[in-house]
Amino acid sequence: MQKLYSNQLGAALSKGLAPVYLVFGEEPLQKMEALDEIRATARARGFSERQSFVVEGQFDWSDCLNEFSSLSLFSDRKVIDIDIGVSKPTPATLDALKQIAGLLHPDLLLIVHASKNATEFAKQAWFKPLAEIGLQVQFYPLDDYQFMRWLKERAAQMGLKLQTDALQLLQHHAAGNLLAARQELEKLALTHYGQWLDAAFLQHYLADQSHFTVFQLVDSVLAGQGEEALHRLDRLLQQDTEEVIIAWQLQKEAMTLLQLQLAEKQGLPLTELYKKFNIWPKRQPLYQQALLRLSGNWLQFLLQELNAFDRGYKSGLLSHPAVALGHLVSLFINPLPKLYSLQNAQQQ
8 A cells, every 4th residue: 555645646646646546534625626627637537437326325326336337438448436425434435445446447547535534435445445546645634834825835836936934924824724825815806916916915905805803803802903803794794704713712812811921921932832822923913902901810711601601602692692692702802890691691
């Protein structure tokens, strides 16, 4: 069995096609681009027909298995593409997958993929026979260093010249989402091809986009910009951003602030915690502002309120989640007398 990382796939394909490709990983863009590259290479090598199957629910394997022996009307060679999904395979699926190795032939190329780690399938009986004759491509979420390297390489490929501070800003803006980063780079390449761009320009450019992100909301919350934070919250809700996603991000920031607060009380340097939480230097003043404004006791209260929001939302008892989110954002901006709380409202 040969295992490849994403940056090795192109070289492997240039040497020839394997009969089987097993493509696994939770990072969607890398997986999508790898599948596109395999399919394009197969088309160029004469595999002009492709049959795709998505395994979900009570999937009927008969049509899929029949494709391995059926003759093509339009091509002598074809690709069978099977997305085995993210759910636990049923006995019927495991049985069908075990049959596939015995149905392969030179005029057929098989791609099996899933948005999960390969280790979840490696011990299943069907996996080893296919892995022994094919190539396994595994994708992992990128760490900060890898993400920055990916940004630099992709920007260069698109003819963009981003200064280091602009790359750092885009890395924060994308928050680990390669697909979001690629979309921003594609838009920049259309209007600023070949131009040197710095963080000041990029910040203005991103602010001028027709939508806000949850991370822009977080920045205004940390800075204590009440009016701007509520404006961004309102825009996010107009964009149909799910309330629970906004609340989850606010909870994450409250927990980060509390841990920073505890470290300060213990006289510990915050440098290591900033690295741990991926808070890059230009954003550290935002957290320092919030720490000056919000005490440890207040952050504890804030987390209790966020937990109350989560309980109410999941139980369906929260009648006005948008109003509740406005309340939570306001609690980040300025500690006020506890005249109202979600916790008390749920007890009434």
